Amino acid sequence: MKVLMFGWEFPPHISGGLGTACYGLVKGLNHHNQEVIFVVPKLWGDEEPLADFVNASDVVIDYREKKFKKIWKNLTYLEVSSFLVPYLGPEEFKKYTDFSIHDRTDVDESVFSNKFEFSGKYGKDLMKEVSRYALVAAQIAKSKEHDVIHAHDWLAFPAGIAAKEISGKPLIAHIHATEFDRSGESVNKPVYDIERAGMHAADHVVAVSHLTRNIVINKYGIHPDKVSVLHNAVLDASIIKSDTRKHVPEKIVTFLGRITFQKGPEYFVEAAKKVIDRDPNVRFVMAGNGDLLNKMVERVAELGMGTKFHFTGFLKGKDVDDMYAISDVYVMPSVSEPFGIAPLEAVRHNTPVIISKQSGVAEVLVNAIKVDFWDVDAMADAIFGLLHYESISKMFRELGSEELKKLKWEHVAAKLVKVYEKTILKK
């Protein structure tokens, strides 16, 4: 089978979990001898040759194609809200729009040119790039043969829709995150509209968890029969041995992720206070950056635990591994997490994890403590328990790594192929 896949990023040039998931999926499809044409806005040249990569920046558009006009007509509304930056929190977003409102041009002619250099980032011209990406997709769908179209998240949905328009092949919309996960109830309408249009235009929708599937059904009005669940997997399930030793005598409890509404950092802070009140020999670490960082720093000061609660800022590379390695407990208190790969990384470092019930990963990870994100008492109890009752954490360490070995991308890809086949058959 030949899959025409539209993504937004691909390792090693990634800024989020989307690229990693695409990588795993493509690798899994490779394993089952499926051909993949993978399109990204910008290729860097150092991607692993797992697919027939297409660099959208290199594609020349032939405007004589009549169907393009229709596609373009459908896309023009995107331009109107071109200061939309989806992965920024509201405060950063406001700062950004205050700045950009003064020097934006309403219609950028470069969208109509034959070639267009994508940044492939999540920057200020995102909407322009998304709509241009759709035009490129149409061109590719015309010139490259394929059996099925697969689009990852809303950034690639207009591309998927346009490709389907041209080739008439079935479209799979893959949901890694929805606008409700990113923004809570205060959704960006244009993003929601694109997500909804993509899901409705799709012949089948794939969600990364049951949690996300429910959102797709309830908030986007998609018929349950049209939505399947494909949990993410891990690329490497081996246990990571580390020589890194901590330098402090206290036990370390860690939050590692973006410090934004979606990740629930405030619940971690409140739980930390409850634990420290009972056991002063614990240090809490909040690693990461985000629009709620300063608010968290202030709250920690207000609660008077500044010498026990530390902030590291954004970590990368070896620092991330070191942080997992020296942690005694890892907590992911996400308010809404479609999947959440980080706890699996913690397991690979033999660190016991506490995850919120509102995360997709809770559906696959059995050996973890699961609490409601808002239940800081339960969270504090769980932290205290894992720190003090060696038997539970020992059990988690042993069973967790076994569990990890079952989460393979090959299995995910096998299920995906079935979804492809069924969808093609139906069509």
Add this chain to the structure above:
Amino acid sequence: MRTICFYFQVHQPLRIKPYRFFDIGDDHYYWDDYSNKSIIRKVAQKCYLPMNALLLDLIHMHQGRFKVAFSISGVCLDQFEAFAPDVLESFKKLVATGHVEILSETDAHALCSLKSKGEFTRMVGRHAEKIKRHFNGYTPKVFRNTELIYSDKIGGMVAEMGYEGMLTEGAKHILGWKSPNFVYQNSIDPNLKILLKNFQLSDDIAFRFSNKTWPDYPLTTEKFVTWLNVVPKDQEVVNLFMDYETFGEHQWAETGIFEFMKALPSAVLRNTDFDFSTPSEVVKNGTPVAKIHVPTPISWADEERDLTAWLGNDLQNEAFSKLYEMETRVKNIEDEEIQRDWNYLQTSDHFYYMCTKFFSDGHVHSYFSHYDTPYDAFINYMNVLSDFILRVKIKENEMAEAEE
């Protein structure tokens, strides 16, 4: 007596290096030697060396009729000793003329007067020793607290230590209709004379000198002399208190600040009935007019003249209280490095960097801070303090074992 009293604050904090969570328990050296050294060298070239030379000339030229006072923090003296011995030499030369007074203060330019009498007394003692060592046995008689922080209670403690006078801000909300141009007394112990900064005339030089939007720009000695001459005849003393870095650093040499100072003493002595005095001379010769009541502490900072630049938000209060929780424990520890760090961690600037007053209305108050945001300053300081607390604990355990 009609006199002008010049006092300059000389201070540079020992800045903390970027200190990460991963360093806690591992790296026990907190200080940013590179930036501390380069800043001292930079300010030495721009301000300390040229201005000291200028003052020495003026003192010689006017044969002792021109005089000034300095308060040099201990943390700054330590850095002169390490990075700028030439600057220290030039201060020694000035003091040796007999027309330059050195004031007493807390060794680390700390805020301990607000928290602990014991620590305050110890720190003032440590500074006095340093002054004695560097300046040929010199003993200060007048006290100047960090950032001119003053209250009745602090004045009381200073009087108890045997000082004759103390400097503070002529804050409007304290003075009301009264003039700063008199000698006042502490309300607890009237033997302690209080000199108040004339913030109008002081800030004309320190802040407004090069401000082109100021209606009185450019400031000339002629203008300044005219303003001195309209000070009512019964008012005895005009206290001009400012950062020494005003000369060449806050106001660059290009603004003409050095030329202004060079010409000012002659202009004053020729065209007014003012002369120049040091703080201890004003304390001795001035006639105290009244007690001054300052129930809540004041300072010379910002429009509010209060403590909110250092102790105004949760970050600052948390860092400050966690630091001083350590006081009694540190006191009992005999360890040179722990004592050194305890001293330097108390420097007020660390708390100033955590101030969010300016941050919140969008202004970046970055001139005096090497941190991007007050939050960065807090995080860095708390990481260091966490390591410091660990070291104290380890040392305590060692001492307990040794006793057994």
